[in-house]
Amino acid sequence: xxxxxxxxxxxxxxxxxxxxxxxxxxxxxxxxxxxxxxxxxxxxxxxxxxxxxxxxxxxxxxxxxxxxxxxxxxxxxxxxxxxxxxxxxxxxxxxxxxxxxxxxxxxxxxxxxxxxxxxxxxxxxxxxxxxxxxxxxxxxxxxxxxxxxxxxxxxxxxxxxxxxxxxxxxxxxxxxxxxxxxxxxxxxxxxxxxxxxxxxxxxxxxxxxxxxxxxxxxxxxxxxxxxxxxxxxxxxxxxxxxxxxxxxxxxxxxxxxxxxxxxxxxxxxxxxxxxxxxxxxxxxxxxxxxxxxxxxxxxxxxxxxxxxxxxxxxxxxxxxxxxxxxxxxxxxxxxxxxxxxxxxxxxxxxxxxxxxxxxxxxx
Numbered sequence: 566x567x568x569x570x571x572x573x574x575x576x577x578x579x580x581x582x583x584x585x586x587x588x589x590x591x592x593x594x595x596x597x598x599x600x601x602x603x604x605x606x607x608x609x610x611x612x613x614x615x616x617x618x619x620x621x622x623x624x625x626x627x628x629x630x631x632x633x634x635x636x637x638x639x640x641x642x643x644x645x646x647x648x649x650x651x652x653x654x655x656x657x658x659x660x661x662x663x664x665x666x667x668x669x670x671x672x673x674x675x676x677x678x679x680x681x682x683x684x685x686x687x688x689x690x691x692x693x694x695x696x697x698x699x700x701x702x703x704x705x706x707x708x709x710x711x712x713x714x715x716x717x718x719x720x721x722x723x724x725x726x727x728x729x730x731x732x733x734x735x736x737x738x739x740x741x742x743x744x745x746x747x748x749x750x751x752x753x754x755x756x757x758x759x760x761x762x763x764x765x766x767x768x769x770x771x772x773x774x775x776x777x778x779x780x781x782x783x784x785x786x787x788x789x790x791x792x793x794x795x796x797x798x799x800x801x802x803x804x805x806x807x808x809x810x811x812x813x814x815x816x817x818x819x820x821x822x823x824x825x826x827x828x829x830x831x832x833x834x835x836x837x838x839x840x841x842x843x844x845x846x847x848x849x850x851x852x853x854x855x856x857x858x859x860x861x862x863x864x865x866x867x868x869x870x871x872x873x874x875x876x877x878x879x880x881x882x883x884x885x886x887x888x889x890x891x892x893x894x895x896x897x898x899x900x901x902x903x904x905x906x907x908x909x910x911x912x913x914x915x916x917x918x919x920x921x922x923x924x925x926x927x928x
Contacts, residue, residue: 589617608765616765630655636667643670647677648752651684654698654760658684661693680745682753700753707754707771707781708837714750714788715833717743719826721795722886726822728802729879730815740799747792754785780900784836787893791829794882794889801875808872817861818876821883824854828890835894839901847894854887 575587597619599605608616632650634643650658660666660674674694678684683700721740728736758778761768768775828847835844858880865876 606766608769618765628655629657629659631659631661633661633663634670636662636664636670638670640669640673643673644677647674648681651677651681651752652756652759654756654763656698657687658696658698659693660696663692665691666693680749682749683756705753707757707773710750710754711781711784711788711836712833714747714754714785715829717747717750718788718792718795719830721747721792722822722826722829725795725798726819728799729810730819732802732805732809734802737799737802741796744792744796747789751785751789754781758782776900776903780836780896783896784833784893787889787896791886791889794886797882798879801878804878805871805875808870808875810872810876814861814864814876817857817864818879818883821854821857821861821880821887824850824857825883825887825890828887829893832890832893832897836897836900839897839904841898841901844894844897844901848891848898851887851891854884858884 575589578586580586599619603619605617605619608618630650630653632646634646638646647660662670671689671694674696675686678686678696683698684696685699687695687697689695721743724736725740727733728740757767757771758773758781761771761773761778762775768778771778773781828850831843832847834840835847861880862877865873865880868876
């Protein structure tokens, strides 16, 4: 036996005519209260390794998680805490206060459960609320969730620019409200993939490799950020009030918006198809957006007051959206190259140029 760097080495032994056996580290068996006759399950990994776990063993996330909070905790702080607990993946989450839970705290917890995918209120007492994750280990396919996020973000981009062109506050309000739908999908992806990174059984149920988990986490975050910029564009409608942007500037911004939306679609498609030529075109197009931005900025320099600020917000959000699409394209390039390295038969299309690492992360 060898033990180096936390790894236990065991020699393979052959018994009978065709059976191979290997012994288990005693410390691992004792820590998990295993005995002779217990069944172990083996999960093959794409890298050729095996993950071993006990058939009846309880996963870390299957424990009941109890969180004690104060009633005077700020609403935003409590909501972020609940999101973090949700992503951590405990199927039973008990929110408890030192004394009677206030109506305000209870409303925040209920609102959180309504906005997320999976948590349902299992029981309530005067001091606590228990949430149960009803999604469990039968998740939605992550690539399908990413596609759904993209559809929603594209729709938000289109409607945000429509509200800006027409100064329609009702459309703008609808865009802001739909941001919650993108957020809840992003948090769902984060929860599922975080659980997969901790537990091989969840990873197997998702049908993804570890590199794919990292890729989809990054993609989900990029889409969530682009949705935030669609909201920012919609919010300029209230900011502008009665101010009417010059039609020529609106046309230029609208053309920039269409270019950013197309770049996002191409980036998502290249992620699915592993088309490097298409992904590289998205990255190159982001440089053109910068040139267009400089041109529009010179025109904005002649404006004053709320009009100048509102137009600058729209311009900045469109540029950020284009660069986030570029980031997603770079993620697609990295994913295609990594996939080709592990599966030579699945050669990415038009593999010209080296893989890149996303460098822009400003909100």
